[in-house]
Amino acid sequence: MSALPIWETLGTSVMGLGKKLNQDWGVAEGTGTADDPLVLAVADGHGSVSYPRSDLGARFAADLFAARGREFGALVRPGRLPRLRDYARYELPERLVRDWQTRVWEHWGRQPGPEGADAPREDVLRLYGSTLIGAVLAPGLLVAWQLGDGELTVVDEDGRVRLPLAPERAELGDETASLCMRKAWHLVRVHWEPLPEPDRAPRLVALSTDGLSKSFASDEGFTEFTAGLYERLAARGVPGIAEDVPRWLTEASRHSGDDTTLALAHRADRACGASGPDPRAAWSTAPEPAAPWGPGAGVDPVSKALDPSSGLPDPASSPPDPPLSPPDPTSRLSDPTSGLPDPASGLSDPSAGTRHDDEETERP
Incomplete structure (x- = not known):
């Protein structure tokens, strides 16, 4: 008999209120063993008229991270962590961005828009704009990467909720x-x-697009929701909440007006059966439900393409790696209802960036 998985996963995505297209994408796969690292990813396409192909950009981002995440997880072995740390901090982020930009450019070459196949590369990349959060869990290690908004949430074995990448x-x-x-x-x-002590490893790792956190009136509300979600999971496991999560995300979307995606991994080493507190109680002080988004809703976003990295030196002195060519996925995240921070890091957090309006538009 095969051993039970160390982690159980769940991934769900719902479309924003009044929208015609979900511009989020997510991945939740693996069990967290040496041979099957756990990989989580969520991506949020920007969605306004300036980013008409951002649904594809989000899909490319999450799927490409999954491929790189599996490669990274397979490298995690005792004695390799010092080298892997530098790789995770510097090399892998560049590879991820280059993978994505190459994939976008290739897609544009096959399916150009009205601007034509010879449109400036930077203009083309903008059309597919997306954020990305990804995490890899393997024996003895948790690593996560984030570009843009959204949340990485971790619940420790004592029930403490933290946001390591805030x-x-x-x-x-x-x-x-x-x-x-x-x-x-x-x-x-x-x-x-x-994670040198397995018994002290996190009990829950969750990635979510900002459609979830924006549905609460305060950061405390979002933290309370996560705590309630964890207690439900600890009591019932993923199967016990699988039918509830899509409804909770739909409620979040009703308040935020945005697509909402959640990819989580729960360490299932406790007995399940009893019910925990309802995480939706955190919405008692949530803002009023959002009005529908879209061209007919009076939304007139002004898109900006501020690039805070434009003045930074390019550390790459060699050509980019050949692009990955993972199989093109045929389905989105399955709907369960149908079946140590690095204080020495020099990485900066931008205070300006790309406008993320999430206005629904048709792709040309």
Whole structure:
């Protein structure tokens, strides 16, 4: 008989209120063993008229991270961590950005828009703009990367909720860093957390797009939701909440007006059966439900393409790696209802970036 998985995963995505297209994408796969590292990713396409292909950009981002994440997880072995740390902080972010930009350019070459196949590369990348959060869990190690908004949330074995990649300074309004920015790898935040004692490893790791956190009136509300989610998971496991999560995300979307995606991994080493507190109680002080988004809703966003990395030197002295060519996925995240921070890091958190309006538009 095969051993039970160390982790159980769940991934769910719902479309924003009044939108015609979900511009989020997510991945949740693996069990966290040496042979099957756990990989989580969520990506949020910007969605306004300036980014008409951002749904594809989000899809490319999450799927390409999954491929690189599996490669990284397979390298995690005792004695390799010092080298892997440098790779995770510097090399992998650049590879991720180059992978994505190469994939976008290749897609444009096959399916150009009205601007034509010879449109300027930077203009083309902008059309697919997306954020990205990704995490890899392997025996003895948790690593996560973030570009742009959204949340990485960790619940420790004592029930404490923390957000290891929360920026030191809040981003301004709807502006966020994006994969479409030149040298975007300089803006990636990295969380490196060795886990030498398995019994003290996190119990829950969750990645979510900002459609979830924006549905609460305060950061405390979002933290309370995560605590409630963890207690439900600890009591019932993923199967016990699988039918509830899509409804919770739909409620979040009703308040934020945005697509909402959640990819989580729960360490299932406790007995399940009893019910925990309802995490939706955190919405008792949530803002009023959002009005529908879209061209007919009076939304007139002014898109900006501020690139805080434009003045930074390019550390790459060799050509980029050949692009990955993972199989093109045929489905989104499955709907369960249908079946140690690095204080020495020099990476900066941008205070300006790409406008993230999430207005629904048709792709040409």
